[in-house]
Amino acid sequence: MTTGRVTEPVTETVFTHVAVLTREVAEWLHPEAGKRYLDGTLGGGGHSEEILTRSHPDGRVLGLDRDDEAIAAARERLRRFEGRWIARQASFANAKQILAEIGWEGVDGVILDLGVSSHQVDTPERGFSFRADAKLDMRMDRRQSLDAQKILNSFSVEELERIFRDYGEERHARGIARAVVAERRQRPIHMTGELVKIIEGVKRAGRREHHPATQVFQALRIAVNQELTGFEILRPNARMAVISFHSLEDRIVKRAFRKWSRACLCPPRVLRCQCGWSQKVSLLTKKPIAPSADEIQNNPRARSAKLRVVERL
Numbered sequence: 030m031t032t033g034r035v036t037e038p039v040t041e042t043v044f045t046h047v048a049v050l051t052r053e054v055a056e057w058l059h060p061e062a063g064k065r066y067l068d069g070t071l072g073g074g075g076h077s078e079e080i081l082t083r084s085h086p087d088g089r090v091l092g093l094d095r096d097d098e099a100i101a102a103a104r105e106r107l108r109r110f111e112g113r114w115i116a117r118q119a120s121f122a123n124a125k126q127i128l129a130e131i132g133w134e135g136v137d138g139v140i141l142d143l144g145v146s147s148h149q150v151d152t153p154e155r156g157f158s159f160r161a162d163a164k165l166d167m168r169m170d171r172r173q174s175l176d177a178q179k180i181l182n183s184f185s186v187e188e189l190e191r192i193f194r195d196y197g198e199e200r201h202a203r204g205i206a207r208a209v210v211a212e213r214r215q216r217p218i219h220m221t222g223e224l225v226k227i228i229e230g231v232k233r234a235g236r237r238e239h240h241p242a243t244q245v246f247q248a249l250r251i252a253v254n255q256e257l258t259g260f261e262i263l264r265p266n267a268r269m270a271v272i273s274f275h276s277l278e279d280r281i282v283k284r285a286f287r288k289w290s291r292a293c294l295c296p297p298r299v300l301r302c303q304c305g306w307s308q309k310v311s312l313l314t315k316k317p318i319a320p321s322a323d324e325i326q327n328n329p330r331a332r333s334a335k336l337r338v339v340e341r342l
Contacts, residue, residue: 103116
């Protein structure tokens with residue numbers, strides 16, 4: 030005889046994020062047993078999983094992420110590696126401080142993924158996407174006070190124009206900034222749909238390859254979540270791999286890596302070096318590495334990913 034036990038279905042938000050260029054990152058970082066690695070944008074733990082697998086039996090990983098849901102998902106995914114990895118809810122900008130707190134004197138490799146996770150895009154209430162009407166948030170770390178609403182409702186026309194132009198490469202930056210300020214004089218801007226209407230009102234005409242709000246939303250995400258810091262935490266011969274998803278982000282990475290690889294920062298007309306700078310890294314990728322056709326087919330969001338790698342001297 031069987032007993033009829035009814036189990037109520039459980040509804041929960043599942044963090045889903047497919048790490049991109051995982052194989053390529055692991056090949057360039059070349060994880061080894063006994064070494065320590067930093068996953069500066071943990072996400073769902075895909076890159077950390079590959080590093081921990083390849084550095085068996087005692088390679089270790091410190092994973093940082095500003096998103097509490099990402100850390101929860103990574104804990105589940107990386108459960109079998111317990112004792113070999115540590116998670117902290119923090120920005121990569123705080124890596125040096127956190128390494129000191131846990132007693133690590135530098136790391137043997139770093140992976141930093143500048144993209145927004147699939148989960149963040151697909152969760153409307155996070156406000157990252159213009160495809161669903163939701164509150165304008167865009168914070169990867171929801172503990173911080175600055176969000177997209179505060180930027181849109183308090184920054185000056187000049188500040189908004191700079192954000193849209195510099196972070197989004199938006200040709201209509203001035204017009205959109207003025208339209209935002211005009212709108213907020215009537216009522217505060219709270220929802221993604223409200224911002225989309227403002228942008229569409231400025232960018233009415235012309236053929237477009239992308240949604241008219243794409244570049245402004247990109248700019249706001251970067252402004253809310255300032256990203257990318259330096260090389261100081263790398264041990265000698267350690268490698269740093271950075272994945273970007275937009276041309277502007279890739280240029281930021283490219284410029285930073287070029288600066289770190291220069292022997293002098295003085296202007297060309299200066300005959301004797303006066304800057305005190307010295308070369309920090311060597312460039313390992315002259316051009317960015319792109320995902321394979323198979324990866325793009327399996328994960329279309331990977332199509333714009335670019336990977337650059339340097340090695341500490």
